Amino acid sequence: AFSGTVAAAVYMSLKPYMDKKDQKDQLVNLRIQKESSKVVNMADIEDLGNKVCYCRCWRSKKFPLCDGSHAKHNEDTGDNVGPLVLKRKDV
């Protein structure tokens, strides 16, 4: 019974790490430009304006810009992704 308790304790302490390792690397982008071998977006820094949010969840209907769709993705999956926000200091 004692060795069973020890085994259970060891298992419970290791489980979070095993779970993390078990998460397979899967598709990040389900729908955007799937005919392209690699979706790279370019922007000129001079043209960025005062503030812009870029999508990093690949769920935005306005990709490459963020439209807030990360919120539903995070809620549906338990994920924690969000945009890259670029802004001018003086605004």
Added chain:
Amino acid sequence: AFSGTVAAAVYMSLKPYMDKKDQKDQLVNLRIQKESSKVVNMADIEDLGNKVCYCRCWRSKKFPLCDGSHAKHNEDTGDNVGPLVLKRKDV
């Protein structure tokens, strides 16, 4: 036999759409700041320099910057994600 052929043709024409719908929305970010409820990064436009690449695959060891890790992720999974590249026109 004819209706079987028709059924097969219909099935084959719809299969790509069914496959797409079957792809479950899963975690995009497996490891970065998982203690945070939403990972948002901010940058000042004035400080961007001449060229910078931001990661959108969430696999970079230099996140939020791209370190090229998207290549292995794409190869391992068949995905097609890549960075956001910001650059000045005059360089």
